[in-house]
Amino acid sequence: QAIYLKDYQVPAYLIDTTELRFELADDQTLVHSRLKVRRNPEATSAQAPLELHGHESLELCRLAIDGRELDAADYHREGELLTLARVPERFELSCTTRIHPQTNTALEGLYLSGGMYCTQCEAEGFRRITFYMDRPDVMSVFTTTVEADQARFPVLLSNGNPVASGEKEGRHWVTWEDPFPKPAYLFALVAGDLQHIERPYKTMSGRDVSLRIFAEPKDLDKLDHAMDSLINAMRWDEEVYGREYDLDIYMIVAVDFFNMGAMENKGLNIFNTSCVLASPQTTTDAAYLRVEGVVAHEYFHNWSGNRVTCRDWFQLSLKEGFTVFRDAEFSADINSRTVKRIEDVTLLRTAQFAEDSGPMAHPVRPASYIEISNFYTLTVYEKGAEVVRMLHTLLGAELFRRGSDLYFERHDGQAVTTDDFVCAMEAASGRDLTQFRRWYSQAGTPTLRMADDYDAATQQYRLHVEQQLPQTPDQVEKLPLHIPLALGLLDASGADLALAEGATTQVLELTEQRQTFVFEQIPVHPVPSLLRGFSAPVRLQYPYSRDALVFLMSHDSDGFNRWDAGQRLAVEVIQGLMAQYRQGEALQLDGALVDAYAAVLDDESLDPAMVAKVLSLPSEAYLSELADCIDVEAIHLARQFARTELARLLEAPLQRRYEALAPTGVYAPDADQVARRSLRNLCLSYLVALEAPAHLARARAQYDSCDNMTERQAALSLIAHSGFETDAAAVLEDFYQRYQSETLVVNQWLAVQACDPKPGALTRIKALMQHAAFDLRNPNKVRSLISTFCGINAVNFHDGSGAGYAFLADRIIEMNRLNPQVASRLLTPLTRWRKYDAARQALMQAQLRRILDSGELSRDVYEVVSKSLG
Ligand code: ARG
Ligand code: ZN
Numbered sequence: 001q002a003i004y005l006k007d008y009q010v011p012a013y014l015i016d017t018t019e020l021r022f023e024l025a026d027d028q029t030l031v032h033s034r035l036k037v038r039r040n041p042e043a044t045s046a047q048a049p050l051e052l053h054g055h056e057s058l059e060l061c062r063l064a065i066d067g068r069e070l071d072a073a074d075y076h077r078e079g080e081l082l083t084l085a086r087v088p089e090r091f092e093l094s095c096t097t098r099i100h101p102q103t104n105t106a107l108e109g110l111y112l113s114g115g116m117y118c119t120q121c122e123a124e125g126f127r128r129i130t131f132y133m134d135r136p137d138v139m140s141v142f143t144t145t146v147e148a149d150q151a152r153f154p155v156l157l158s159n160g161n162p163v164a165s166g167e168k169e170g171r172h173w174v175t176w177e178d179p180f181p182k183p184a185y186l187f188a189l190v191a192g193d194l195q196h197i198e199r200p201y202k203t204m205s206g207r208d209v210s211l212r213i214f215a216e217p218k219d220l221d222k223l224d225h226a227m228d229s230l231i232n233a234m235r236w237d238e239e240v241y242g243r244e245y246d247l248d249i250y251m252i253v254a255v256d257f258f259n260m261g262a263m264e265n266k267g268l269n270i271f272n273t274s275c276v277l278a279s280p281q282t283t284t285d286a287a288y289l290r291v292e293g294v295v296a297h298e299y300f301h302n303w304s305g306n307r308v309t310c311r312d313w314f315q316l317s318l319k320e321g322f323t324v325f326r327d328a329e330f331s332a333d334i335n336s337r338t339v340k341r342i343e344d345v346t347l348l349r350t351a352q353f354a355e356d357s358g359p360m361a362h363p364v365r366p367a368s369y370i371e372i373s374n375f376y377t378l379t380v381y382e383k384g385a386e387v388v389r390m391l392h393t394l395l396g397a398e399l400f401r402r403g404s405d406l407y408f409e410r411h412d413g414q415a416v417t418t419d420d421f422v423c424a425m426e427a428a429s430g431r432d433l434t435q436f437r438r439w440y441s442q443a444g445t446p447t448l449r450m451a452d453d454y455d456a457a458t459q460q461y462r463l464h465v466e467q468q469l470p471q472t473p474d475q476v477e478k479l480p481l482h483i484p485l486a487l488g489l490l491d492a493s494g495a496d497l498a499l500a501e502g503a504t505t506q507v508l509e510l511t512e513q514r515q516t517f518v519f520e521q522i523p524v525h526p527v528p529s530l531l532r533g534f535s536a537p538v539r540l541q542y543p544y545s546r547d548a549l550v551f552l553m554s555h556d557s558d559g560f561n562r563w564d565a566g567q568r569l570a571v572e573v574i575q576g577l578m579a580q581y582r583q584g585e586a587l588q589l590d591g592a593l594v595d596a597y598a599a600v601l602d603d604e605s606l607d608p609a610m611v612a613k614v615l616s617l618p619s620e621a622y623l624s625e626l627a628d629c630i631d632v633e634a635i636h637l638a639r640q641f642a643r644t645e646l647a648r649l650l651e652a653p654l655q656r657r658y659e660a661l662a663p664t665g666v667y668a669p670d671a672d673q674v675a676r677r678s679l680r681n682l683c684l685s686y687l688v689a690l691e692a693p694a695h696l697a698r699a700r701a702q703y704d705s706c707d708n709m710t711e712r713q714a715a716l717s718l719i720a721h722s723g724f725e726t727d728a729a730a731v732l733e734d735f736y737q738r739y740q741s742e743t744l745v746v747n748q749w750l751a752v753q754a755c756d757p758k759p760g761a762l763t764r765i766k767a768l769m770q771h772a773a774f775d776l777r778n779p780n781k782v783r784s785l786i787s788t789f790c791g792i793n794a795v796n797f798h799d800g801s802g803a804g805y806a807f808l809a810d811r812i813i814e815m816n817r818l819n820p821q822v823a824s825r826l827l828t829p830l831t832r833w834r835k836y837d838a839a840r841q842a843l844m845q846a847q848l849r850r851i852l853d854s855g856e857l858s859r860d861v862y863e864v865v866s867k868s869l870g
Contacts, residue, residue: 001859004368005314011133012048013087014040015140018184020130022110024101024117024148024191029110030061031097031130035140038090050084053127053134054097055109060131062096082131097130104128105777105818113257114216116192117153118270120263123313123372126184136310137415139181147173148191155214157190159266161248178266180246181413183309188265190214190253197223201234203244215254215277225278225288225669226252226271226295233296236330241404243303252276252295256743259779259821260376262294264301271298274744274780280667282745284710285677288669289335297327308411313372317364317440318418320376321384325392328385335671338559339609345534345560348386350622352378353539356445358831359868361472365418365440368474370863373821379443386537387439391422393484393507393535394436395429403428435511436482443472446481448510450542454525461489461522466514467538473867483510486535489519489526494555497526504557505532527551532558544568550596559610566600566614569593570642574623577638578631587638589645597646601653608661609675612682617643620794630835632798636757640689647686658683658698667708674710681714688718696724703731709745717752736773746773747784754788761796762803765789776814779822786811790829797829798836802843805830809847812861813854820858827851827861831868845869 019034037050054060060077063070065087076083104111109128110119119125127134144158150172160178167173196214203209211230213223230252237243247267258272275294278287304326305319332340355361355378362375364384369375392400407424418440426433447468454461465485469478485508489497496504499519508517527548531540544552544565549572552565573593580587600606600614617639624630647654661680667673684702687695696719703715712735719731732753739745750773753764768774768785775781790797790808797804808826815823833844851857852865 002368002370005312005366008312008314009044010042011040011135011138012043012045013037013050013133013138015133015138018132018140018142019144020142021145022147022189024146024153026102027100029099029101031099033093033095033097033130033132035093035095035132036090037087037093047086050087050093051133052082052084052131053080053124054082054131055080055128057099057128058131059098060095061098062094063131064094066091067094080127095131099129106821107257107259107779107819108821110189111257113255116194116216116255117148117190118192118253118255119187119189119265120259120270121187121265122185122263123316123376124185126187129187132184134184135312136183136185137312139183139309139413139415141181142178142187143175144178144187144189145173145175146189146191147171152193153191155190155192155194155196157188157214157251157253157268159186159188159268161267178247180266180307182266182306183415186264186266186306186309188263188268188270190268190270193217194253195220196251197227199227199231201231201245201250203234204238205244207244209245209247210249212249213252213254213276215273219254219273219277222277222279222282223254225283226276226291229292229295230299232292232334233299233330236296236333237300237303237326240329240333241303241326241401243408245302246307250299252298256780257778259819262298264298264305266302266306269298271295272780274747277744278669280669280708282709282739282742284713284748285669285674286710289331289674292334293327293331296330297323300326300330303408307413308408309415311415311417313369313375314365314367315417316372316375317380317384317387318416318421320381321364321386321418322388322421324381324385325388328389336607336609336675338563339607339613341533341560342563342613344382344385345564346619346622348378348382348537350619350625352382352537353445354621354625354832355379356383356443356472357470358834359473359870360831360864361443362474363441363443367441371820371824371859373860374824374863383537390439390484390536391425391433391436393486394482394509395425395431399429399431400425433482435480438479438481442469442478442481443474444470444478445537445539446470446483447539447541448483448485448531448536450528450530450540452528452542454522456525459521459523461519461526463487463508463517463519463528464514465508465510465517467510473870480511480513483536483538484508485510485530486532488529488532488556488558489522490529490552490555491524491526494551496557497522507535529556529558529561531561533560534564546572546590546592550592553596553614554599563610563614566596567618569596571618571623571626574618574635574638574642575626577641578634581634581638582631587641589642589649593642594646594649598650598653601650601657607675608679609671612675612678615679615682621792624794624835627835629837631837632794636795643686644689647689651687651690654683654686658687663706663711667710677710677714681711684714685718688722691723693724696722696727700727700731709748713748713752716749717755720752721756721758723758740773744780747780750774750781750784751788754785755792757793757795759796761789761793762799762807766807777818779819782811782815782822782826787826790826798840800839802840802847805843805847809851812851816851816854816858816861817856820860823858824860824864827864827868831864833868 015035017036021032023030101110101112108125146156156174158176160176163177164175194214195217196212199211201209252269254271254273254276256273261275262271278291300323304322310318403425406428449466451464488505499506549565549569556562573590577587620635623635661676699715699718706712720728812823812826833841
């Protein structure tokens with residue numbers, strides 16, 4: 001039941017206008033639609049039937065063409081399709097469906113989130129509302145009337161501008177008009193008892209826009225940060241891309257029950273509360289940054305996604321890859337560029353690389369899918385953004401901007417492909433991007449194997465590069481990619497040597513499988529700084545000595561590579577410890593790592609945020625990704641040993657910096673304070689690892705005296721994960737008592753317990769599932785408790801008994817019925833079974849088979865399970 005890109009055909013009909021009327025009531029919702037339909041002049045067949053999508057759950061109450069009522073003999077309904085064999089060239093189709101938002105636990109289409117109505121239509125949720133051509137290349141002008149009980153649903157919203165309203169007998173209605181043609185996936189509706197904040201905005205051409213953010217009344221005080229972020233994003237898009245907003249109102253609504261982060265519906269974004277609410281007392285610095293990034297991301301979609309949309313869902317990265325690139329650059333411009341890059345690359349190398357080497361591997365532009373919801377992936381989003389970033393690197397900022405201008409100008413109001421995007425870049429820059437396009441169609445992470453040599457007599461430095469492309473389940477044959485490789489060469493003092501045109505960083509372009517680059521007039525044997533800024537999403541292999549890594553850590557002018565050298569060194573050291581552990585030797589930490597960390601810790605001239613990044617050991621997840629066969633215990637023990645040894649040997653300087661970084665004024669999530677807190681909390685985490693009462697007391701003092709969630713949460717998780725069981729229990733209890741009315745904070749509380757590596761985690765998780773704070777129907781809670789346990793708490797989840805796997809399979813079978821999208825995402829840890837030892841492989845496969853045999857599977861779960869079993 002797979003769908004293939006190669007089978008794409010233009011729609012047989014077009015829908016010029018869409019008029020909707022929703023009658024919301026407690027037991028049911030009636031949806032009346034009136035569509036002006038006409039045959040698509042570009043369609044091949046003049047006799048094509050009209051095919052409408054409609055989910056099985058839709059009850060069809062009425063269907064009429066030009067006022068003539070149809071009955072069952074006039075159409076054919078099968079699966080998700082309703083087919084009308086013969087229709088006029090131009091006609092009006094009227095339809096009424098009955099739906100049940102109150103029992104919609106899938107959270108697709110129209111559903112209730114904590115008593116308010118809201119929608120999620122991307123990718124194919126609209127077909128759960130009414131029969132429609134639910135495909136992104138059918139764009140229509142929508143007029144929507146929402147009618148509901150006035151007292152309980154005082155706020156009625158949809159896309160565009162409100163144009164009429166009225167009331168009668170306790171019910172009221174509002175009509176909204178969106179003048180911009182859009183596909184159904186951008187439709188939105190909200191009805192509830194909401195309050196909002198509002199701010200005026202003047203666009204660069206002088207248009208006045210009213211910005212409004214809606215939430216439940218209790219959260220009204222947590223919306224200012226999102227508003228500031230929105231205004232910053234709007235200004236940035238005007239300045240950097242020349243794009244301005246196009247409607248009179250821009251609305252954001254916060255909802256508690258949401259499958260993903262947020263949704264860019266035209267003029268009416270709907271957000272997971274976790275991506276919009278922020279206050280110092282309830283939100284960590286990291287979450288503040290996430291809110292800023294997601295608000296910007298959804299705003300940027302107004303151009304990269306809405307004004308120019310996707311032809312079909314294979315093109316998803318057209319809008320997502322580009323928009324992630326845009327939001328990353330925005331965040332880099334207004335915060336620390338290097339820190340943002342480190343965080344994005346960490347996610348890519350840890351999770352996207354793992355996806356790319358697993359059974360669900362797919363190109364940035366997939367060639368087929370069973371369920372499109374499964375393709376909202378790190379590959380489409382994050383690798384897709386890297387592909388756009390490489391275009392930016394190859395073309396340079398100026399030509400890239402010309403390309404994006406041309407893209408928006410050519411395709412405004414159209415539904416297009418990733419190839420149209422590349423064509424615009426090509427046309428604007430005059431560059432041939434034929435080979436570059438392979439990044440869109442080839443899955444798998446390339447490896448660059450590099451070696452070099454230096455000839456003092458000729459002053460030539462030669463760099464040999466070989467690109468290797470792994471096979472993936474979907475493709476065996478791979479062709480060489482066009483890869484931008486940014487690099488610099490350092491002399492013995494650590495200074496950059498002058499390269500072509502005097503630059504210190506040069507971008508080499510790899511196009512062959514093997515290539516040698518020659519650098520002339522290089523006076524000394526240099527240390528290469530390769531792949532600066534992570535200029536391409538590849539694995540880099542170069543035989544760096546530990547001395548060279550220490551040297552780069554302190555000298556590289558590229559901040560990203562300074563950090564990366566530290567990571568490489570730490571990875572090697574931890575891998576060494578793992579080998580010692582497996583051979584039954586006493587563990588011995590390489591002094592080079594200690595010295596390097598000591599130097600960075602002592603250097604007060606460095607940005608504390610960077611120091612915190614450099615001194616953070618690679619995660620267990622990253623170490624696992626790097627392993628051929630994941631040894632869960634060895635990774636955990638080796639990493640813990642390194643952490644404790646570093647703490648023991650650097651206790652005095654860690655304590656000194658911890659104290660010196662104590663907060664000064666009142667909390668603000670500004671760059672300076674965020675940086676200080678990140679390093680201070682990192683110092684505390686090393687100190688607490690020593691399991692000494694004095695350091696535990698230090699953490700508890702921070703917990704008690706701080707005025708913000710960043711410091712409190714950090715202290716909480718350190719105490720909760722420590723071996724001091726009584727203190728752990730006490731702090732967790734205190735935290736819950738303080739915050740039990742703050743849903744998002746309670747979710748943090750669940751997550752902290754879910755990733756506690758101490759033995760017995762599964763028992764604790766099962767107990768928490770019975771806690772009043774847990775709700776299987778709320779995706780945020782499932783993620784906080786279950787995904788955190790299975791995705792992060794490796795030593796417990798991968799317990800040799802297989803109990804963790806059985807637990808997860810039970811949850812997936814349960815969630816498959818309630819919410820297929822969430823169920824499918826829960827599968828991720830099990831899809832990695834090939835990376836474990838034979839015993840664990842067998843246990844994980846057995847659970848996958850049990851899921852497969854458990855009965856009616858959603859397409860979402862079926863696709864991932866069947867592809868995982870191969
Ligand atoms: N377009 C949204 C975003 O990235 C993601 C929504 C996808 N939702 C889904 N259920 N597949 O901003
Ligand atoms: Zn997006």
